[in-house]
Amino acid sequence: MGAYLLLFGAGFLGSFHCMGMCGGFACAVGRDPRGGGATIARHLLYNTGRLSTYCFMGVLAGMLGQIICTPQGINLSSNSLDLGQRILAIAAGLLMIAMALQFFGLVPNLGRGPLGFGGNTFSASLRSLLGTPGPAAPIAIGVFNGFLPCPLVYAFLAQAASTATAPSGFLVMLAFGLGTFPAMLMMGGVGRLLAPVWRRRGVWLAGSCILLLGLVTLGRGILPLESHIAHSWLTPPA
Amino acid sequence: MNAPAQLDGCSHCLLPLGRRPMQRTVNGEPFAFCCYGCCIAFQVKNGKSEEWDAAWLLIRLGVGAFLSMNIMLISLLLYAGALEGADAWLLPWIHLLLWIFATPALLILGGPFLRDAWVNAREGRLTASALIVVGVGAAYIYSALAVIGGSGGEVYFDTATMVLMLFTIGSYLEAAARARAARDLEPLLAAEREVATIVDGDKEIMRPVREVAAGMLVRIRPGERIPVDGVVIEGQSHSDEAIITGESRHIGKGVGSPVLAGSINIDGPLLVRATDAGTSTRWAKICRSVRDALSRRGPIQRIADIVVGVSVPLVLILGVMTVLYWTSHGILFDRALLIGLAVLVVACPCAVGLAAPLATSLGIGRLARCGCLVRDPAALEALASTRLLAFDKTGTLTLSKPRIVAIESEAGRPDEVLARAAGLERYSEHGLARAIAMAAAARGLEPVKTSEVVALPGRGIRGRTHGQTIAAGNRALMDELGWAMSPALDQRAHSLEAGGHTIVYVGWEGRVEAVLALDDTPLPETRWTIEALRRQGLAIALLTGDAHQAARRFATAVGIGMDEVETGLSPEAKCEALENYRRTHGVVAMVGDGLNDGPVLADADVGIAVGSATDLARETSALVLPPGGVWMLPWVISLARQVRRTILTNLAWAFGYNLVALTLAVLGLLQPVLAAAIMASSSVLLIVNSLRLTRLPDPILPPSPSWPGLTRQSIPTVLSTPSGASTA
Numbered sequence: 001m002g003a004y005l006l007l008f009g010a011g012f013l014g015s016f017h018c019m020g021m022c023g024g025f026a027c028a029v030g031r032d033p034r035g036g037g038a039t040i041a042r043h044l045l046y047n048t049g050r051l052s053t054y055c056f057m058g059v060l061a062g063m064l065g066q067i068i069c070t071p072q073g074i075n076l077s078s079n080s081l082d083l084g085q086r087i088l089a090i091a092a093g094l095l096m097i098a099m100a101l102q103f104f105g106l107v108p109n110l111g112r113g114p115l116g117f118g119g120n121t122f123s124a125s126l127r128s129l130l131g132t133p134g135p136a137a138p139i140a141i142g143v144f145n146g147f148l149p150c151p152l153v154y155a156f157l158a159q160a161a162s163t164a165t166a167p168s169g170f171l172v173m174l175a176f177g178l179g180t181f182p183a184m185l186m187m188g189g190v191g192r193l194l195a196p197v198w199r200r201r202g203v204w205l206a207g208s209c210i211l212l213l214g215l216v217t218l219g220r221g222i223l224p225l226e227s228h229i230a231h232s233w234l235t236p237p238a
Numbered sequence: 239m240n241a242p243a244q245l246d247g248c249s250h251c252l253l254p255l256g257r258r259p260m261q262r263t264v265n266g267e268p269f270a271f272c273c274y275g276c277c278i279a280f281q282v283k284n285g286k287s288e289e290w291d292a293a294w295l296l297i298r299l300g301v302g303a304f305l306s307m308n309i310m311l312i313s314l315l316l317y318a319g320a321l322e323g324a325d326a327w328l329l330p331w332i333h334l335l336l337w338i339f340a341t342p343a344l345l346i347l348g349g350p351f352l353r354d355a356w357v358n359a360r361e362g363r364l365t366a367s368a369l370i371v372v373g374v375g376a377a378y379i380y381s382a383l384a385v386i387g388g389s390g391g392e393v394y395f396d397t398a399t400m401v402l403m404l405f406t407i408g409s410y411l412e413a414a415a416r417a418r419a420a421r422d423l424e425p426l427l428a429a430e431r432e433v434a435t436i437v438d439g440d441k442e443i444m445r446p447v448r449e450v451a452a453g454m455l456v457r458i459r460p461g462e463r464i465p466v467d468g469v470v471i472e473g474q475s476h477s478d479e480a481i482i483t484g485e486s487r488h489i490g491k492g493v494g495s496p497v498l499a500g501s502i503n504i505d506g507p508l509l510v511r512a513t514d515a516g517t518s519t520r521w522a523k524i525c526r527s528v529r530d531a532l533s534r535r536g537p538i539q540r541i542a543d544i545v546v547g548v549s550v551p552l553v554l555i556l557g558v559m560t561v562l563y564w565t566s567h568g569i570l571f572d573r574a575l576l577i578g579l580a581v582l583v584v585a586c587p588c589a590v591g592l593a594a595p596l597a598t599s600l601g602i603g604r605l606a607r608c609g610c611l612v613r614d615p616a617a618l619e620a621l622a623s624t625r626l627l628a629f630d631k632t633g634t635l636t637l638s639k640p641r642i643v644a645i646e647s648e649a650g651r652p653d654e655v656l657a658r659a660a661g662l663e664r665y666s667e668h669g670l671a672r673a674i675a676m677a678a679a680a681r682g683l684e685p686v687k688t689s690e691v692v693a694l695p696g697r698g699i700r701g702r703t704h705g706q707t708i709a710a711g712n713r714a715l716m717d718e719l720g721w722a723m724s725p726a727l728d729q730r731a732h733s734l735e736a737g738g739h740t741i742v743y744v745g746w747e748g749r750v751e752a753v754l755a756l757d758d759t760p761l762p763e764t765r766w767t768i769e770a771l772r773r774q775g776l777a778i779a780l781l782t783g784d785a786h787q788a789a790r791r792f793a794t795a796v797g798i799g800m801d802e803v804e805t806g807l808s809p810e811a812k813c814e815a816l817e818n819y820r821r822t823h824g825v826v827a828m829v830g831d832g833l834n835d836g837p838v839l840a841d842a843d844v845g846i847a848v849g850s851a852t853d854l855a856r857e858t859s860a861l862v863l864p865p866g867g868v869w870m871l872p873w874v875i876s877l878a879r880q881v882r883r884t885i886l887t888n889l890a891w892a893f894g895y896n897l898v899a900l901t902l903a904v905l906g907l908l909q910p911v912l913a914a915a916i917m918a919s920s921s922v923l924l925i926v927n928s929l930r931l932t933r934l935p936d937p938i939l940p941p942s943p944s945w946p947g948l949t950r951q952s953i954p955t956v957l958s959t960p961s962g963a964s965t966a
Contacts, residue, residue, distance in 0.1 A: 052307050052308050055311055059310075066318075136297045136301050139301055140296060140304070143303045143307070170311065170315060
């Protein structure tokens, strides 16, 4: 479970990065005229929509990893990490490290280009939904929001894929998604709370977390099994 | 009222509405859509958030996605074995939960498909939506029964909702891509919706273009499209008239310059006095004609439609048979049902229906933006397979302004001849007639009043002045009238004709009184065009009513071989000649000026009129090029070929893909969800393939004329030598 706490933490810290983009949406989901309780409900719905998108993508990523790793249907219940999973772990680890470096501003922005069309479509959808009353709209906004291109999400999806099973892919994204809850709820409630300085520090922390996770994942791929620090962390629950 | 929206085609992609358009109110205005995808895409783009109605559809989509993703998520976890062993008792409850999620998801996502299937089914048609409804419905009902039965059997709510979700996303992506294609067509279809700024005293009012009448003042800001034909009365600017003339050039406009509706005002504000009503400009006519063309279907499209119509019931039968086959071969019923669902989903003939219309409309739009009008998609298809291009000479390959180079008259009174001839010829739109009328005007002659004017196609024109018959035309007309001619005049006419001039005989009171020699200058770009057409593998022919000598001289000048020229043809003989060519070459196109050769153009497989001055609505030819637009022919033909190639590759892909996927599905090798995913991506692939048409280059004017010193601008319209000056 420790690994999931780490993921939760990374999600929490990473969500300071989210404030730039998704925070705007959280603010725009707005307040419910019927009062504080209704506003909280509205934002919970929004975040639930977002979370289910993340989890869905996590399961898919896990499945994908599983398909890549078990071309001949190798039994996964054994604890041995086969070659495919090692390669996947290395790839995911490198991707996460690249994302972390991007957070530090050390490499140029990745992952925007190919998704430009989809991203535009989703943001267009979001714009026309913001401010719509009723309980259904925030869910829809959350769902679309979840699909917006975001390096943070990609990093964790890589992590989910590297676990190579659907349930742990799900858990990775669940932990990450829940980690982003506090900051996003806060954004919805209070608007611009944090000074830019703090947001920058948050981004640095998020980058560090992802870097650490990336290194651990990379280690899973490279290091021999015995010296594997995260082995017990990130294998699927039996 | 929905009528205007229907007239304009789909509000989103501007393509023609199908037989059953979707009606919806967005931002308080009614709109009509050709498909569900366009409806979603339009609302995403234009819906205002204050409007509950606009957002409603997106909310449905979002909530549908939310539910189906959760269903999929839970199902995937189940498949991955998350609930095996000790937790197995939870299974029925989880299934119940899935059912609870799936029911609203099915209603939300499946509603539009169900409605479409139902509306069509009531009119006795089975559409692709019916396949989805039947397949998904079967999976849902089976799963619901499994939950009620409590047998712990498999449930397939995930498949049912995911298939719907993917089809919804697919139709949305399709519509989004189609809207990108429609950007090409937009200026053409929006002509009547466009708004003009009318200046009325001190006030400026915005009014639809169709309410602009002749004489009104219209202000046009830089960057705007000029909505009316008119004359500049204030301001200085440049305009781009490519949409009318095919040539993209900046043309200077100052006070007194005429402006054309449809051209773009580039860099300065203009105040224009309309010379025509907003609806009677060439631009408005082009737009109406394009809309007409878009609502027709080409032959390939008609075949595709028939295939789609036939295939839906066949696929339904195939689906049922697949289920029966697999159940009778020892496979569990639910597995067989899934295989059947995959068959229905994968055989959905959406792509086949999409293959032709998009490419055709892109082609038509591309041509229209350069001033070339296609009146029927079938013409575009025929043009692509044309083997021979027959040209009429006058006004087509020559400058549409022939000039008089000599007047030989019996009594030595060229001015009188010209005045009488002009009185007659001003009733004709023939290029020669106009040259005569202009020559008279240039010399300040008052045309003699003429009545009872009759045009005699292929021969000339006849009328009455002061009670006498007067006629102008070719030798045949004079012979027909039995009018005599002095030997001196006859000889002069012969020598002029031998020099390659076009001769017009003018006579009255039973005598041929004069001979007018006109020079038919070939268009400078004709030689280049003929060469380019030959390089495209086309045979060339010149069919002309001109005399042998003149036509030969002309043919040599533009690079047409002697064996390709047929001279002295009446319109009927031209039709016969075309018929012969059709026998030897196959598909034949005829290029003319659309005035004198109407019947011939109508008779050809593709009639191409160049620079028609007549009313577009009365035009008989299938393709109309802008004035002086012969040079665009090679481009037009390569575009037509490209369109046909795109349609054929689209169809080959759609059929081939459907066949392979269908085989896999029948054999039970294709998951329904996967089938839906490939299905959606297949449509998008077709669109991307068709969109390549928008990237074709513009037509380029041939670099330099083959005649030194001769350019289109430097040609004098009238030569005023009274007599004897023959240019050899």
